[in-house]
Amino acid sequence: MSHPHKIAFKIFLVYVIIGVAWIIVTDQFSIGIAYKSLQDYFLFQRTKGWFYIFITGIILYIMIYKRTAHLIQSQNELLEKEHQLQRSNQHYQSLFYHNPDGVFELDREGKVIAANPQGEKIIGIPFQYFQSKTVTEFISKRDLTKCRKYFQEVLTGSAKKFELHIKDFNQKNKIVRVTLLPIIIDDEIIGLFAIARDITNYRREEELMISSEKMSAIGHLAAAVAHEVRNPLTSLRGFIQLMKDTNTLNPSYLEIMLSEVDRINLIASEMLILGKKQEVHYKQEDLKEIVKQVLVLMEAQANMVNAELTIHEESDGPIWINGDRNQLKQVFINLIRNSLEAIKEKGSIDILLKKQDQYAYAIIKDNGIGMNKERLKHIREPFFSTKENGTGLGLAVCYKIIERHDGAIEFESMPHVGTTVHIRLPLYKEPRQRS
Ligand SMILES: Nc1ncnc2c1ncn2[C@@H]1O[C@H](COP(=O)(O)OP(=O)(O)O)[C@@H](O)[C@H]1O
Ligand SMILES: [Mg+2]
The missing domain is CATH 3.30.450.20 (PAS domain)
Incomplete structure (x- = not known):
């Protein structure tokens, strides 16, 4: 039975029960009175109807009052809920439209x-x-x-x-x-x-910052590279002069000359590749090879300040990562350059390459001037530099590039002892395993 029916039926039932009970009781009662006094009987007959109306009136009043109070209360609650719903809907609409x-x-x-x-x-x-x-x-x-x-x-x-x-x-x-x-x-x-x-514009600006920083790094390298190229050229010239003067062809000279030409070629092509404006392209790369190619150019700079650059390979074979070769080269150039600039005398830079668990690690350690805690806090901010001609962009770019490779870069440093940079990159995963 539906709810309104139930309520109406209840009222009906109460009414009928009271009516029937009233009739039975009052009839019984009036018979009793009639035996005693006819006058009382008539009086009772005349007033019992009024009593009946009065009592049922009270009962109906209580019942209807209770019901309607309940009804009104739940209607108010419903209105309040509807209002709340409207408000939360408006909240949602604001979040959506604005x-x-x-x-x-x-x-x-x-x-x-x-x-x-x-x-x-x-x-x-x-x-x-x-x-x-x-x-x-x-x-x-x-x-x-x-x-x-x-x-x-x-x-x-x-x-x-x-x-x-x-x-x-x-x-x-x-x-x-x-x-x-x-x-x-x-x-x-x-x-x-x-x-x-x-984030198209943001990305474009970031790209611009990275590429302009790269050009300035290359500009800086140029002097050292030109110097590095001059040495083999001088020896080439010497051998040619010697062979011309003696009018002989010395095979062992030729061997040395060939290797010198190869070295010039290697340095020049590394410089060219680095300078090329290339699209960022992530693919399977060997971290060891990237670092070795960077060293071809950085050795020139290390030689100028009499610093020793050494690679230590802790894992055999290639260390495959998923990355953009040119951007990663930029990271190593910036870090090694910072180390070279921090070195005073008897400088040494050690680069450790290894893979462990799911990651590739490159750890660059120098024995330069180091940094205190306060300086360490700021080094990743763009334009933070303690150097007279520094741009303060080198490390900002390194952080950006490593972040894009889902990697991490951390600095450890002690004044007068040196600085160690830890780079962590995820190892390359075969596409089959990736899905
Ligand atoms: N290997 C390091 N040893 C000591 N200080 C360093 C080293 N690398 C970075 N720094 C500090 O961090 C600062 C920011 O470096 P970077 O962003 O490359 O800018 P820049 O080299 O143009 O100053 C440097 O000015 C230097 O104070
Ligand atoms: Mg720098």
């Missing part, structure tokens, strides 16, 4: 159900034109697999944060930082929220 990040609501298939004004800006057209379209339409091919994988993970309940290359409606390439969150209603994941921030 968010400086793009917010997209997606269903489980990745179709766009709603987007805020900033989201429209990222996609490049009003929402009505991409409503119900699948987000993959805007994601660049190289990020599709990664994105699908994350999407599936979020559908199991975990949030994910990552960077994504997209092509907007006008075919413009953009880089966005995305957070994916599950939308959980009644314990069920009905879709996702994608919160996206356009």
Whole structure:
């Protein structure tokens, strides 16, 4: 029986029971009175109706009062709840519409159900034109697999944060930082929220800083490299002169001359590769090879200050990592250069390369002037430099590049003893294992 029926039936039942009980009791009573006094009997007959009305009136009053009080109270509670709901809805709407990040609501298939004004800006057209379209339409091919994988993970309940290359409606390439969150209603994941921030300009500026810092590092290297190239040239010239004067061809001279030419070639090509403006490209690289190539150029600078540069290999064979060769070279050039600049006399720089667990390590240790704790706190800030002609960008760039490689860089230093830099990079994983 429905609730209103129940209430009405209860009132009806109470009314009938009281009525029947009243009739039975008063009839019985009036018979008793009639035996004693007819006058009392008539008086009783005349007043019992009034009594009845009065008593049932009171009972009905109590019952209806209780019911309506309860009804009004629950109606007020309902209104309050509705009000609260409206307020929280407005909260949500504010978060959605006034968010400086793009917010997209997606269903489980990745179709766009709603987007805020900033989201429209990222996609490049009003929402009505991409409503119900699948987000993959805007994601660049190289990020599709990664994105699908994350999407599936979020559908199991975990949030994910990552960077994504997209092509907007006008075919413009953009880089966005995305957070994916599950939308959980009644314990069920009905879709996702994608919160996206356009970091294209930020990335461009960062790229500019890295490449201009690189050019200044190369400029600095040039003098030392030119010097380094002059030495073999001098010896080449000597041998040629000797052979010309004696008019003989000495095979052992030729051997030395060839190796000198090779060295010049190696230094020049390293310099050329470094100077080239190349797209950032992450691929499988050998950390050992990268460091050795850097040493070809840095040895020239070390020689100028009479410092000794030594590599120690703690693990056999290549150390595979996933990285951008040129950017990593830039890191080692900056660090070794700092060490060389910190060295006073009898300088030595030791570079230890090893792999351990899931990581590759490069540890660069110098016996230079070192740093106190206060200085250590500031070295990663851009433009922090204690050198007369320093730019203070070297380490800022190193941090940026290592961060992009999902690695870590840490400094350990003691004044007058030296500085040790620890670099940690994740080892390369076969694509099969990655998925
Ligand atoms: N190996 C080191 N030994 C001592 N001090 C260092 C070393 N590496 C970095 N520093 C300190 O950190 C500062 C910032 O370095 P960096 O960002 O490369 O800028 P710059 O070399 O142009 O000064 C340096 O000015 C120096 O004071
Ligand atoms: Mg520096």
